[in-house]
Amino acid sequence: MPDPVGRPPLCGEAQFQELVQDLVEDEAPRLFAVVQEYGDRVDCRIAAWGMAFSDRVEVVSVRGGLRMKLSEPEDSLCWFRLDNFVSARLVWHVGLNGQRP
Structure with missing residues (x-):
């Protein structure tokens, strides 16, 4: 990382916050569960x-x-x-807005 001392801010606070939020949204990993299923839909965890x-x-x-x-x-x-009698499958987490991340 280069030393930021003496360099001016990239932009104003609000715009920088928006850039940071966009970065987080773009780089976020996708979350999934590994679900074990017992028998033919008998139980799962x-x-x-x-x-x-x-x-x-x-x-x-x-x-x-x-x-x-x-x-x-x-x-x-x-x-x-x-x-x-125990199978495994992936289940992708669906975000709060109802869409997959």
Whole structure:
């Protein structure tokens, strides 16, 4: 980072806040859950949460103890399938405005 001492502000406070907000919106990772399903719709639980960045995926199990850095969200599923009766799938989080981030 270059030293900012002596450099003037890029713009006014309100415009800078808008630029910062736009940056956060553009760079935010997409949030998803890894859901384990028991049997044929008998029951389910969230087993892990993941964040999909532009260049990688980070996944953390709900119970702790498992943290993964992967290439694709789907790569996490094999870690949460058990036997023949527990399957795993991704469920993308839908934002507060009803749209996927």
